[in-house]
Amino acid sequence: AQLHAQLPGWTTPKVIRGLVTRWPLVAAATRSAQAAVDHLKQFDHGTLPVTATTAPPEAQGRVFYNADMRGFNFRREQIPLKVVLDTLLKYAPAPALPSIYVASTTLDSFLPGFRQTNALELGVDDPLASIWIGNRSRIAAHQDVPDNLACVAAGRRRVTLFPPSQVGNLYIGPLDFTPAGQAVSLVDFAAPDLVRFPRFSAALAHAQVAELGPGDAVFIPSL
Numbered sequence: 715a716q717l718h719a720q721l722p723g724w725t726t727p728k729v730i731r732g733l734v735t736r737w738p739l740v741a742a743a744t745r746s747a748q749a750a751v752d753h754l755k756q757f758d759h760g761t762l763p764v765t766a767t768t769a770p771p772e773a774q775g776r777v778f779y780n781a782d783m784r785g786f787n788f789r790r791e792q793i794p795l796k797v798v799l800d801t802l803l804k805y806a807p808a809p810a811l812p813s814i815y816v817a818s819t820t821l822d823s824f825l826p827g828f829r830q831t832n833a834l835e836l837g838v839d840d841p842l843a844s845i846w847i848g849n850r851s852r853i854a855a856h857q858d859v860p861d862n863l864a865c866v867a868a869g870r871r872r873v874t875l876f877p878p879s880q881v882g883n884l885y886i887g888p889l890d891f892t893p894a895g896q897a898v899s900l901v902d903f904a905a906p907d908l909v910r911f912p913r914f915s916a917a918l919a920h921a922q923v924a925e926l927g928p929g930d931a932v933f934i935p936s937l
Contacts, residue, residue, distance in 0.1 A: 724861075727875050727922055728933040734865045735929030737832040743868030743928055747806060750868045751799045754847075757825040763792040764816050764824060771810040775850040776902065777893060786893055788813070795824065795847075802849055815848035817894070836863065854898035855884055862934040866926045874903060875922045878937045883917035 734740055743750035769777055769788040780787045798816055805811050821829045821843045829843050842860070855874065864873065876884065884899040892898060901907070901914050908915055924932050 724933055725935055727924075727935060729924045729926070730931045730933065732929050733931040734832070734834060734867065737865075737867060737929070739828075739832050739867045740929050747803060747868070751803060754799060754825065754828075755796060757828040757831075758795045759826065760794060760796065762824055764795045764798060764819050766791050766793045766798050767813075767815040767817065769813040769815075769851075771812055773813060774852075774904075775811075775813045776852045776854075776904070777813065777815060778854060778898075778902075779887070779893070783887075788893075798847065802847075805849065811849055813849065813851045815846075815851045817846050817848075818844045819847070820844055832867075834863075834865070852904065854887075854893070855901070855903070856894075856896040856898045857881070857937045858896075858934070859936055861936050863931055864926075864934060865931040866928055868928055870928075871926045873924045873926065873932055873934070875924070875934060876917055877920055880917040880920050883913040885911045885914065 739750060739753050742753040767777060767788050767790050769775070773787050777788050778786070795816070798814065802814055805814070819825075825845065828845075855876065857878070864871070885901055886897045887900045889897050901911050906914050906918075926932060
């Protein structure tokens with residue numbers, strides 16, 4: 715009830731611990747990765763392939779440009795969701811993992827019934843509900859226009875947020891040649907090169923970092 719009343723008016727980031735701990739998917743993921751996969755598979759009608767982004771182990775999970783910025787270090791494939799889930803389980807014990815990342819996949823189209831079973835009342839009309847599935851991946855900083863409420867059902871997620879005023883210190887890459895349709899920061903947050911990107915240290919002074927586990931959520935305002 716509190717979320718229903720407040721969410722439409724929020725203008726600053728907020729971490730909400732335990733917001734979706736009652737989801738069946740969270741309970742399944744707490745038992746095992748296999749149980750989480752089994753829960754997802756029951757909603758997969760198998761008629762629509764998902765778009766899977768894959769990067770080699772040497773990318774260390776970073777989905778980004780290649781070395782000369784003329785291409786990318788990943789490839790995209792149209793794959794049945796069942797194959798993606800089984801492949802994630804297969805590679806889970808490997809010491810050096812390829813990155814496998816299914817992004818922004820509309821729940822009602824690809825996993826009908828999931829949203830009703832794992833429900834969350836947001837207090838807004840007709841919200842777009844999507845799912846992200848993958849193993850270790852690092853996505854470059856970017857801006858989304860809509861407000862977002864990101865819920866973690868399995869594994870863990872680190873989110874680094876900056877106020878829009880810091881966009882000039884994030885070293886945004888090409889506007890017309892992007893990894894996923896949005897311009898991204900060229901800075902590798904895991905190992906920032908402050909010689910090449912000296913103003914990034916100023917951005918870091920304004921950064922907010924959230925570490926999220928199963929059941930947790932973070933509200934990310936527009937931009």
